[in-house]
Amino acid sequence: MRPASQLFQYARRYLGLIILTTVLIFIYIFISQGRWLLISPFIKYCEAIIGTHTLGSPSNQITGIGAEFGKKVMAVLEQWIQGNTIRQSIFNIGWIILILGILTALLNYIKDYLQGLVSLKIIIDIRNRLCAHLLTMSLRFFNDKKTGDLLSRLTNDISIIQSSVNFLFGDIIQQPLTILMAFAFMFMLDWQLTLIVLVLIPFIALPVLFLGKRIRQARKTSLAKLGDVTESMHQMFSGIRIVKSFQMEHAEIRELSKENEAFRRKSLSIVRVKALGMSLIEFIGTIIVLCVLFGAVYLIKNGRLNIPLAFNFAVFLATCLKPIRVLTSSYNALQESFGGAERIFELMNHKPDIVDAPDSIGLSDFRREISFKNLSFTYGEDSSDAVRKPALSQINLSVKYGETIAIVGPTGSGKSTLLDLLCRFYEPTEGSIEIDGLNLKKIRRSSLLKQIAIVSQETFLFNDTIRNNISYGKPEATLDEIKEASQAAYIADFIEGLPQGYETVIGERGVKLSGGERQRLAIARALLKNPRILLLDEATSALDSTSEKIVQAAINNLMKNRTTLIIAHRLSTVQHSDRIIVFEEGRIAEEGRHEELIKRGGLYSRLAGTLQSAPAD
Ligand SMILES: Nc1ncnc2c1ncn2[C@@H]1O[C@H](COP(=O)(O)OP(=O)(O)O)[C@@H](O)[C@H]1O
Numbered sequence: 065m066r067p068a069s070q071l072f073q074y075a076r077r078y079l080g081l082i083i084l085t086t087v088l089i090f091i092y093i094f095i096s097q098g099r100w101l102l103i104s105p106f107i108k109y110c111e112a113i114i115g116t117h118t119l120g121s122p123s124n125q126i127t128g129i130g131a132e133f134g135k136k137v138m139a140v141l142e143q144w145i146q147g148n149t150i151r152q153s154i155f156n157i158g159w160i161i162l163i164l165g166i167l168t169a170l171l172n173y174i175k176d177y178l179q180g181l182v183s184l185k186i187i188i189d190i191r192n193r194l195c196a197h198l199l200t201m202s203l204r205f206f207n208d209k210k211t212g213d214l215l216s217r218l219t220n221d222i223s224i225i226q227s228s229v230n231f232l233f234g235d236i237i238q239q240p241l242t243i244l245m246a247f248a249f250m251f252m253l254d255w256q257l258t259l260i261v262l263v264l265i266p267f268i269a270l271p272v273l274f275l276g277k278r279i280r281q282a283r284k285t286s287l288a289k290l291g292d293v294t295e296s297m298h299q300m301f302s303g304i305r306i307v308k309s310f311q312m313e314h315a316e317i318r319e320l321s322k323e324n325e326a327f328r329r330k331s332l333s334i335v336r337v338k339a340l341g342m343s344l345i346e347f348i349g350t351i352i353v354l355c356v357l358f359g360a361v362y363l364i365k366n367g368r369l370n371i372p373l374a375f376n377f378a379v380f381l382a383t384c385l386k387p388i389r390v391l392t393s394s395y396n397a398l399q400e401s402f403g404g405a406e407r408i409f410e411l412m413n414h415k416p417d418i419v420d421a422p423d424s425i426g427l428s429d430f431r432r433e434i435s436f437k438n439l440s441f442t443y444g445e446d447s448s449d450a451v452r453k454p455a456l457s458q459i460n461l462s463v464k465y466g467e468t469i470a471i472v473g474p475t476g477s478g479k480s481t482l483l484d485l486l487c488r489f490y491e492p493t494e495g496s497i498e499i500d501g502l503n504l505k506k507i508r509r510s511s512l513l514k515q516i517a518i519v520s521q522e523t524f525l526f527n528d529t530i531r532n533n534i535s536y537g538k539p540e541a542t543l544d545e546i547k548e549a550s551q552a553a554y555i556a557d558f559i560e561g562l563p564q565g566y567e568t569v570i571g572e573r574g575v576k577l578s579g580g581e582r583q584r585l586a587i588a589r590a591l592l593k594n595p596r597i598l599l600l601d602e603a604t605s606a607l608d609s610t611s612e613k614i615v616q617a618a619i620n621n622l623m624k625n626r627t628t629l630i631i632a633h634r635l636s637t638v639q640h641s642d643r644i645i646v647f648e649e650g651r652i653a654e655e656g657r658h659e660e661l662i663k664r665g666g667l668y669s670r671l672a673g674t675l676q677s678a679p680a681d
């Protein structure tokens with residue numbers, strides 16, 4: 065059972081707590097079951113009150129296995145109870161039951177607390193580890209996965225595992241132990257009646273085991289459906305502007321309720337199977353009680369059992385029927401959570417495809433050149449339905465320290481992909497990228513990314529203060545440094561004009577800011593990082609011409625003294641670069657300076673007409 069053993073891995077470090085809990089559970093069960101032995105002396109005294117019995121000890125008739133031991137235990141108990149009068153003896157029984165009751169309540173509190181503590185610790189461990197693990201994955205992994213589904217696994221699936229953890233470290237010990245203890249006492253009191261119960265018990269166990277498998281599979285599918293629902297909601301809210309502007313609210317809701325319906329159908333099948341199992345148990349439980357009752361009548365009639373013992377037996381039988389029910393529902397919960405655990409560990413066992421090589425080295429400050437050698441890259445090579453057309457093929461390019469390279473080309477020609485590969489978000493399919501003669505695969509990722517900053521068309525801002533957004537990636541930056549970066553990015557005046565200045569919290573994805581302001585914040589962030597290599601991916605293309613001018617000025621500040629690869633759509637930007645690389649369908653079609661390329665009359669000269677001129681001054 066793989067998910068179970070993997071769960072156990074997480075439990076191992078709390079072994080001390082688990083053992084302590086188990087010991088407490090054992091004591092708890094011994095006391096809470098054992099105290100019911102007081103029933104038969106109690107009835108004996110009751111019989112004495114109404115005069116149907118002559119104070120002989122019912123325990124003399126104990127016939128079960130371990131009867132000798134049982135008689136001794138009972139003798140000790142009866143000695144404790146024995147008072148000067150019947151009334152006093154009954155009160156003694158009451159006292160003992162009360163004290164044991166307080167003790168069991170106390171033990172119950174401690175063991176429940178410890179159980180809850182352990183299962184929460186394990187669950188939180190799993191979630192933290194899973195998140196940390198997911199962050200090590202390359203972009204390829206996230207391209208293949210749906211965000212909503214990932215979120216659903218991290219929340220819904222993990223909380224369903226919690227019940228199995230509860231089961232593994234609580235019920236799996238406590239309930240069988242309670243049942244065993246009850247059986248031991250029953251055997252001691254009367255082995256014949258116990259035999260009846262034992263013969264009938266498998267009729268409960270078999271359906272439970274059989275139905276458990278179905279529950280597990282159904283829960284896995286239902287969680288997948290819940291993942292779809294979450295994904296739908298995620299898309300709906302992250303694309304809220306589009307949804308509203310196209311007035312697609314009704315269509316979205318219809319789509320969502322369709323998915324919710326699929327989830328309902330799957331979940332309801334679990335409810336049905338569980339209800340069926342429980343009803344079977346109720347019914348078979350009744351049959352067992354009936355058989356025991358008639359068996360007891362038969363034994364009493366033949367003088368082989370007395371009424372107090374029969375009554376005591378019935379009490380033990382009752383105490384073991386409840387744990388059987390609990391065990392069943394826990395077992396079902398366990399099966400359900402294995403459905404969830406399979407989905408969780410599926411992610412956990414996903415090996416990151418880009419990791420630091422064991423012999424990786426830190427990149428010292430970049431000072432010579434970046435070279436792309438025979439670089440080819442294909443998205444989704446391992447998924448059969450994805451387009452397998454290479455996004456880049458046979459790229460050979462070298463960028464000298466301090467150079468500004470403009471990359472132009474039609475959309476989809478692979479420009480952004482080239483920058484992603486330079487950041488090692490993806491691994492090249494063929495060929496290599498070298499920085500100062502070092503293969504990217506040999507460079508420690510943290511040291512690589514320290515030298516690079518990216519500003520792209522789509523800026524992501526966190527739902528946090530402006531200050532933290534700018535210092536993201538350099539949390540130790542002082543306020544003065546942040547102000548300086550903001551000034552160079554021409555955003556300082558705007559920030560200082562806000563009532564809370566740098567401490568202003570911006571909404572999710574920075575919705576409270578205009579496109580130009582967001583872009584300038586991103587530039588301030590990059591300035592503060594002070595990278596040697598700057599990657600600009602159409603940073604101004606989504607802006608109107610007024611905000612573009614100021615953003616462009618900020619970018620010019622950012623580009624000073626750096627090596628820059630700039631994907632541009634403005635003629636002026638391209639003209640000012642040291643070299644222009646023209647991309648076409650994943651290949652470098654042309655390379656050179658503006659005038660040369662125009663003269664050549666190739667793709668660039670045609671593209672140049674579509675490049676926009678600088679916004680009017
Ligand atoms: N995450 C992705 N998964 C699969 N294909 C992608 C992905 N991103 C881009 N592509 C494809 O790769 C090609 C190059 O894309 P891209 O580098 O974004 O082009 P550009 O930036 O020049 O517009 C395109 O055909 C595009 O459809």
Ligand SMILES: [Mg+2]
Pocket residue numbers: 479480481601
């Ligand atoms: Mg692009």
